[in-house]
Amino acid sequence: MREWARNHGLLLANIALFLVFFGAMIFTGAAAYSEDQVAHGQAAVTVGEYLGTGAFLEATFENWESEFLQMGMYVVLTAYLFQKGSSESKPVGKAAPQDEDPRTAKKGPHTPWPVRRGGWVLKVYEHSLSGLFLLLFLGSIALHAVGGAEAYSEEQLSHGQPAVTVLEYLGTSQFWFESFQNWQSEFLAVAVIVGASVYLREIRSAESKPVAEPHYETGS
Structure with missing residues (x-):
């Protein structure tokens, strides 16, 4: 244990x-x-x-959507973009294990089943991590809209204004303000770790380069 x-x-x-x-x-x-x-x-x-209130749904899922958006985008961006010297980037101008074609890899009993199966199953599996975050993001933004519409309608009714549907709420500045105020902070945090990990270190952390490694060295 x-x-x-x-x-x-x-x-x-x-x-x-x-x-x-x-x-x-x-x-x-x-x-x-x-x-x-x-x-x-x-x-x-x-x-x-x-x-059971819309306030709870809104407060929960407007945050979850930004987290899943951040991590999903980070997975995709790090597949194609580089930052020289950052521990968060693949090496620049060098082959990386993540770029190897699984179709030519040596297969054994512990090789993931989709790789052994091949075909469309492997094609889906190759993008399964970003796909998971996409589904979680879409689910969270939908529940944010449902909860937000309920909370927004309660506020509207208390001021003598009509309630709104979920679709109507999606067209309000309130919904997008709630989303953007979280999204911007997530990408700020990513930018900080990408840039700071070029020059700063945290001993024993997988998110940091070795403490004595030169600033220009990229990745782990």
Whole structure:
């Protein structure tokens, strides 16, 4: 068990941190939502009731969509673009293992099944990582729109204005403001790690070059 935990420590730690912060978001979000309800003469809600509100869906998925967009775009951009000296880039002007054609690779019992199968299955598998992020992004942006439309309609009704449909909400500046305010920060963070990893180091981190490696060396 200890060996298994060590071998999967990075994933386990991130799942644990997600659960801690997601739980904290739910409880504090329910408290903030209840405070707003009471301020407008409405009844406070329980945590369970809060999970069924548009405010919860909006707050959750407008953030998730930006994360999945960032990671999906990063996967695609690093396949074709380079940054000399960055630990986040493939080597410039050199062959990289990621560029090898799996059709000519030596196949064994531990080779992924799609590679052994070949054909259209392999073609899909070659882009399965970016495909996963695309599906997660589209699902998140759809749920952001559903939750946002509900929350926006509640606000509209409280001011004597008509409610909106999900499609109508997609055409509002509010929806796109919520999206863009998250998207821009994600790509800023990516730009910082790409550029900073040329000159700065973090010993033992897979996201950093070896501490003594020259700045001009690209990748790991």
